Amino acid sequence: MERVAHDGVLVVGAGLAGLSAALAAAPRKVLVLTAAPINHGCSSAWAQGGVAAALSENDAAELHARDTIAAGAGLVDRSVARLLAEEGPEAVRRLAELGAPFDRTDDGRFAQSLEAAHSRPRVARVKGDQAGRAIMEAVSASALAARHIVVRPGFRLRGLLQDVRGRVRGVIAEHRGRLVEITAPAVVLATGGVSGLYAVTTTPAELRGEGLGLAALAGAVIGDPEFVQFHPTAIDIGSDPAPLATEALRGEGAKLINAAGEAFMARYHPDAELAPRDVVARAIHAEREAGRGAFLDARDAVGEHFPHEFPGVFAACMAGGIDPRTQPIPVAPACHYHMGGIVTDAQGRTTLEGLYAAGECASTGVHGANRLASNSLLEAAVFGRRAGEAAREAEAPDGRPLRTAPPPVLPETALQQLRRAMSRDAGVIRNAEGLTRLIGEIDELEARYGRTPELVAARLVSASALQRGESRGGHYRTDFPDLAPARRTFVTLSDIPASAALRFAAE
Structure with missing residues (x-):
C-alpha cells in the first residue's frame, strides 16, 4: 500500500461544506480528496432553492432561528439554531464576495424567495433555481486558486486510520484501483448524506452514507440517523x-x-x-x-x-x-436529505479525536426531526467554515496509526437490492413490520458481503427508526402516529447488535 504523509488538514469531500472548511483552514496546508471531479457528485451543486438567511429589514436572526426550531419538531438544539441564524447573513455575503451571483432587487439588495415553513421571504437565490450550481462554481474557483489548497479528484474514501487510543490519524483511499494510506493531523469528513441508499433520490447516487458508515465503524457517536427528509x-x-x-x-x-x-x-x-x-x-x-x-x-x-x-x-x-x-x-x-449524521459540536469536532465532520454527513443538532427549507447550504457554509478553523489548529500526535484493512465493498447488484428495500420499508411511511423485514434483509446482505459502510449506514437508519416508537418530523410510523416525549437519538454501532430486528421487534 502506498503511504503519504500530509502535514496539514485532510478534507474528504468537495461540496460546499468541504471547500468551506478547506478555505477556512488557511494558512494551513489542505489536501482535498474527492471521488468525482470537482463540482460533480455533490448535493451542493444540485441545490435549487438557495440559501436561507435573515438579510432583509423585516427579518431577524431570531425569527430565522424560531422557524428552524419549529420545523425541527422539538429536537433542534436551540443554541446551535441561533448560531446558524446569527452567522447566516455574513455567510451569504461571503459567498457573494467569492463570486456567487445572487439575484438582486433594483436597489441592489438580495432578492429573497418564500419557502415552506419560513415566516418571511428569506431564501437568497440565483436565477430562480440555479443557486447550488452557481455557488459551487464560485467556491470551487476560489478553492482551486487558493495556494494552500490541493484538490485530488478520483480518490474514494475506503477507511479511517486510527492509533491505539482510537484517535483518527488519516484515511485509506482508493485511487485507480489501488489503496493509498494518507496520514494527517486532522481529518474533516464532508462526504454528504445517505440518499443514494434509496431507490428514488434527488441527489447524486454516489452519496450513500459511506462517510457515516466508516465513522460509525471507527466508534464515532451517531445522532438521529432515523430522520430522513423526503422532498x-x-x-x-x-x-x-x-x-x-x-x-x-x-x-x-x-x-x-x-x-x-x-x-x-x-x-x-x-x-x-x-x-x-x-x-x-x-x-x-x-x-x-x-x-x-x-x-x-x-x-x-x-x-x-x-x-x-x-x-x-x-x-x-x-x-x-x-x-x-x-x-x-x-x-x-424522493429521498432528499439526512437530518442525522456524525455527532459534532459547533466547531465540527466529533467524538473521535482528530476527526471533524461538516455538512450533511454531520449532526450538529440544527435540523432536528425535519430540516427547514434552504438551511442545508447555509449549514454547509457556516459549519464547514467552523470545522476548517478548528481543524487548522490540530497538532500531529506522536507514533504511527495501526495498519488495518478497509471494510469490504458492496457489489452493485447488492446495492440496488438495498436501495429498493430502503425505499420500501424506511421511506415516507414506516411501521414495525417493514422495518423488521428491512433489518433482516440487511443482516442477510451483511452475512454475504461483510460489514460494508453502506450496510452500516442503512442499519443505523433502520434500527433507530424501529426503536423510535412515535411519529415526528420526517419519521412517520403508521403503528405509532402520535408524538412521544421528545428525545434525540445518540448511538454507536456497538449499541446495535446484528440481531437488532429480533431485539427491537420483541420490545
Missing part, C-alpha cells in the same frame, strides 16, 4: 436520480393537484402548499397511493416565464416530455 416534489419521469421541482415554485404560487385537477393540500394542513416538507410529502404519497396521482401546477404562477425564471426545472421537464408552461408536472416524494 415532496421530485419530477416523476422515471429518472435516477430524479430531477427536482424546487420548493420555490410553491412559494411563487404553484398548486398541488390530483389527476382530477383538484387542489388537495388544504385537506392535509392549513398552510396548504407551504406546509412543512414532511407533511407535503405524506400528502402526495397518500394521493398517489389512493390512485389519484399528484401534480405540481405552475401554469398560472409561472407559465411562460419558466425558461428564464426556473431554467433547471424547465429543462428537466422538457427532457421528460413535459412542458410545464402548459402541463402540470407529475411529482412524487
Whole structure:
C-alpha cells in the first residue's frame, strides 16, 4: 500500500461544506480528496432553492432561528439554531464576495424567495433555481486558486486510520484501483448524506452514507440517523436520480393537484402548499397511493416565464416530455436529505479525536426531526467554515496509526437490492413490520458481503427508526402516529447488535 504523509488538514469531500472548511483552514496546508471531479457528485451543486438567511429589514436572526426550531419538531438544539441564524447573513455575503451571483432587487439588495415553513421571504437565490450550481462554481474557483489548497479528484474514501487510543490519524483511499494510506493531523469528513441508499433520490447516487458508515465503524457517536427528509416534489419521469421541482415554485404560487385537477393540500394542513416538507410529502404519497396521482401546477404562477425564471426545472421537464408552461408536472416524494449524521459540536469536532465532520454527513443538532427549507447550504457554509478553523489548529500526535484493512465493498447488484428495500420499508411511511423485514434483509446482505459502510449506514437508519416508537418530523410510523416525549437519538454501532430486528421487534 502506498503511504503519504500530509502535514496539514485532510478534507474528504468537495461540496460546499468541504471547500468551506478547506478555505477556512488557511494558512494551513489542505489536501482535498474527492471521488468525482470537482463540482460533480455533490448535493451542493444540485441545490435549487438557495440559501436561507435573515438579510432583509423585516427579518431577524431570531425569527430565522424560531422557524428552524419549529420545523425541527422539538429536537433542534436551540443554541446551535441561533448560531446558524446569527452567522447566516455574513455567510451569504461571503459567498457573494467569492463570486456567487445572487439575484438582486433594483436597489441592489438580495432578492429573497418564500419557502415552506419560513415566516418571511428569506431564501437568497440565483436565477430562480440555479443557486447550488452557481455557488459551487464560485467556491470551487476560489478553492482551486487558493495556494494552500490541493484538490485530488478520483480518490474514494475506503477507511479511517486510527492509533491505539482510537484517535483518527488519516484515511485509506482508493485511487485507480489501488489503496493509498494518507496520514494527517486532522481529518474533516464532508462526504454528504445517505440518499443514494434509496431507490428514488434527488441527489447524486454516489452519496450513500459511506462517510457515516466508516465513522460509525471507527466508534464515532451517531445522532438521529432515523430522520430522513423526503422532498415532496421530485419530477416523476422515471429518472435516477430524479430531477427536482424546487420548493420555490410553491412559494411563487404553484398548486398541488390530483389527476382530477383538484387542489388537495388544504385537506392535509392549513398552510396548504407551504406546509412543512414532511407533511407535503405524506400528502402526495397518500394521493398517489389512493390512485389519484399528484401534480405540481405552475401554469398560472409561472407559465411562460419558466425558461428564464426556473431554467433547471424547465429543462428537466422538457427532457421528460413535459412542458410545464402548459402541463402540470407529475411529482412524487424522493429521498432528499439526512437530518442525522456524525455527532459534532459547533466547531465540527466529533467524538473521535482528530476527526471533524461538516455538512450533511454531520449532526450538529440544527435540523432536528425535519430540516427547514434552504438551511442545508447555509449549514454547509457556516459549519464547514467552523470545522476548517478548528481543524487548522490540530497538532500531529506522536507514533504511527495501526495498519488495518478497509471494510469490504458492496457489489452493485447488492446495492440496488438495498436501495429498493430502503425505499420500501424506511421511506415516507414506516411501521414495525417493514422495518423488521428491512433489518433482516440487511443482516442477510451483511452475512454475504461483510460489514460494508453502506450496510452500516442503512442499519443505523433502520434500527433507530424501529426503536423510535412515535411519529415526528420526517419519521412517520403508521403503528405509532402520535408524538412521544421528545428525545434525540445518540448511538454507536456497538449499541446495535446484528440481531437488532429480533431485539427491537420483541420490545
